[in-house]
Amino acid sequence: MQNKPSFILRNPSANKGTGFNNEEREKLGLKGLLPPKVESLQEQSDRALSQFTSFNTNLERYIFLNCLRDRNETLFYYLLSNNLELMMPIIYTPTVGEACQKFGNEFRFAQGMYFASQDKGNIRAMMDNWPAEGVDIIVVSDGSRILGLGDLGTNGMGIPVGKLQLYVAGAGFCPTRTLPVIIDSGTNTKKYLEDKYYLGERHPRIPDSEYYPLVDEFLAAAFNKWPKVIVQFEDISNDHCFNLLDEYRNKYLCFNDDIQGTGSVILSGFINAVRSVQKPIKEHRMVFLGAGSAGIGVADCIMSLFDEAGVSKEEARKSFWFVDSKGLITTTRGDELTSQKKQYAREDYTYQLKSLLEVVRDVKPTAIIGLSGIGGSFSQEVIEEMAKHVEKPIVFALSNPTTNAECTAEQAYQWTDGRCIFASGSPFKPVEYKGKTFVPGQGNNMYIFPGLGLAASVCEAKHVTDAMIITAAKTLASFVEDSEVLTGKIYPGLQHIREISTRIAVKVIEKAYEEGMAQLPRPDNIEALVKSRQYVPSYDKSKN
Numbered sequence: 001m002q003n004k005p006s007f008i009l010r011n012p013s014a015n016k017g018t019g020f021n022n023e024e025r026e027k028l029g030l031k032g033l034l035p036p037k038v039e040s041l042q043e044q045s046d047r048a049l050s051q052f053t054s055f056n057t058n059l060e061r062y063i064f065l066n067c068l069r070d071r072n073e074t075l076f077y078y079l080l081s082n083n084l085e086l087m088m089p090i091i092y093t094p095t096v097g098e099a100c101q102k103f104g105n106e107f108r109f110a111q112g113m114y115f116a117s118q119d120k121g122n123i124r125a126m127m128d129n130w131p132a133e134g135v136d137i138i139v140v141s142d143g144s145r146i147l148g149l150g151d152l153g154t155n156g157m158g159i160p161v162g163k164l165q166l167y168v169a170g171a172g173f174c175p176t177r178t179l180p181v182i183i184d185s186g187t188n189t190k191k192y193l194e195d196k197y198y199l200g201e202r203h204p205r206i207p208d209s210e211y212y213p214l215v216d217e218f219l220a221a222a223f224n225k226w227p228k229v230i231v232q233f234e235d236i237s238n239d240h241c242f243n244l245l246d247e248y249r250n251k252y253l254c255f256n257d258d259i260q261g262t263g264s265v266i267l268s269g270f271i272n273a274v275r276s277v278q279k280p281i282k283e284h285r286m287v288f289l290g291a292g293s294a295g296i297g298v299a300d301c302i303m304s305l306f307d308e309a310g311v312s313k314e315e316a317r318k319s320f321w322f323v324d325s326k327g328l329i330t331t332t333r334g335d336e337l338t339s340q341k342k343q344y345a346r347e348d349y350t351y352q353l354k355s356l357l358e359v360v361r362d363v364k365p366t367a368i369i370g371l372s373g374i375g376g377s378f379s380q381e382v383i384e385e386m387a388k389h390v391e392k393p394i395v396f397a398l399s400n401p402t403t404n405a406e407c408t409a410e411q412a413y414q415w416t417d418g419r420c421i422f423a424s425g426s427p428f429k430p431v432e433y434k435g436k437t438f439v440p441g442q443g444n445n446m447y448i449f450p451g452l453g454l455a456a457s458v459c460e461a462k463h464v465t466d467a468m469i470i471t472a473a474k475t476l477a478s479f480v481e482d483s484e485v486l487t488g489k490i491y492p493g494l495q496h497i498r499e500i501s502t503r504i505a506v507k508v509i510e511k512a513y514e515e516g517m518a519q520l521p522r523p524d525n526i527e528a529l530v531k532s533r534q535y536v537p538s539y540d541k542s543k544n
């Protein structure tokens with residue numbers, strides 16, 4: 001069967017289904033194997049969309065889309081690209097979270113590659129089993145901190161799979177040259193260890209003495225097999241993600257989206273919030289709730305604005321107050337701080353502030369940024385206290401999913417009497433307040449990672465530098481006009497994602513050349529080069 005030409009119908013990257021024209025059907029021996037009507041990609045997509053909408057649950061829609069991808073990749077990406085806003089919450093957060101939790105139960109076919117602790121020593125050889133000709137991008141997770149859902153072990157595969165689908169739809173990576181990876185280092189979640197359908201290695205997480213060498217072997221093998229690949233770390237727990245980034249960011253072409261991508265997209269929103277409130281960066285006082293990978297990543301990026309304003313790092317840090325589960329982070333509170341927290345720990349407090357409200361009363365912040373994962377933690381009292389002292393408070397309630405947002409958009413606008421600049425991590429609908437419509441911004445990482453990753457890949461960057469990440473943020477910010485910014489709009493519409501990713505890629509590549517990071521000889525026209533590398537879902541191969 002596999003040797004017959006009709007096997008093309010079982011090859012998702014070559015299959016066109018009813019899209020094969022009569023000439024192709026004749027040539028490929030498909031006559032009689034398909035219903036007579038020849039359909040255009042648009043006609044096929046119309047049907048697929050109607051099938052998509054006929055399901056009752058989002059998990060069913062998720063399974064439908066992934067099965068479609070496994071049948072006809074072109075149709076899947078055509079459908080996804082043309083309905084991105086509708087389908088993004090299905091292939092990625094929030095539905096992908098449920099899909100990961102039920103990964104073992106709903107498993108139908110394997111996607112991507114798995115490297116487990118039992119594979120130590122064999123990873124490079126295993127990579128030769130990957131059937132594609134080349135790989136441009138890998139998204140890798142160890143499943144240890146999947147979205148806000150905790151340690152899902154191998155069930156986390158849905159995340160690299162979904163994220164790479166967004167890289168294809170958002171930036172135009174070639175789908176057959178993307179590789180989702182799970183490094184299976186066990187799971188500490190008892191429920192999965194006891195679940196008969198769990199598909200990962202059935203043991204608690206391996207100790208650091210085994211974990212780091214396993215990741216190291218994986219990276220060495222990946223860059224040996226595909227020297228120009230970019231690796232994106234995803235959903236790796238706090239105890240490992242910073243160490244991995246520190247270790248490898250200057251060794252390989254890699255970045256961590258939870259830290260650097262989040263930092264970049266929130267920096268972009270913050271740049272526009274600062275434009276909107278028309279107060280220079282030096283005059284801002286920022287309270288962060290949550291000092292994890294996202295909180296620290298965002299603060300590190302916002303620091304760049306102070307640098308540009310000629311403020312030293314030491315002085316700039318005085319504009320940040322971090323609150324974690326134990327209260328205000330200070331050098332004197334008596335616990336052992338991680339190095340990431342230490343750099344933002346306040347040295348000027350002899351007293352201890354335990355609650356967010358106390359900190360807000362003390363600091364009178366111009367901006368409050370929630371990356372704690374704790375839903376409802378921006379209480380009415382907190383926001384009203386802040387709004388007493390600031391004309392246009394910046395309120396970013398960024399925790400996901402929606403139920404974990406520190407406050408809702410409606411609450412933020414009500415409690416500040418419509419004066420705040422609001423952004424969230426998960427989408428909120430526009431809010432009507434006192435006869436005005438407020439459109440909340442969504443600080444979605446999707447604005448940044450596709451274009452940033454494409455840039456690094458196209459110019460064959462040595463590394464992803466801070467300057468490249470900041471350039472991506474500024475480019476995104478420039479998509480919002482001054483007149484829009486003054487109305488509180490801080491992010492452009494996501495429907496323009498291809499255009500946004502393309503411009504981000506061009507600007508980041510220019511920055512990479514400026515910094516001597518790009519290894520590809522400089523082309524005459526960077527934009528033309530980027531566009532020539534972007535995949536367009538079409539049966540007309542001249543477009544790919």
Ligand SMILES: NC(=O)c1ccc[n+]([C@@H]2O[C@H](COP(=O)([O-])OP(=O)(O)OC[C@H]3O[C@@H](n4cnc5c(N)ncnc54)[C@H](O)[C@@H]3O)[C@@H](O)[C@H]2O)c1
Nearest residue numbers: 262290291292293294324325371372373398399400425443
């Ligand atoms: N683009 C975005 O909007 C975006 C991007 C990344 C992450 N996020 C969201 O940010 C949140 C945090 O993500 P992360 O990766 O940094 O997680 P993390 O686990 O690394 O960090 C969470 C932080 O919150 C702190 N925390 C926990 N309970 C707290 C409490 N009761 N009070 C104050 N602080 C508390 C922890 O001490 C830790 O510092 C998640 O909800 C995630 O969905 C949003």
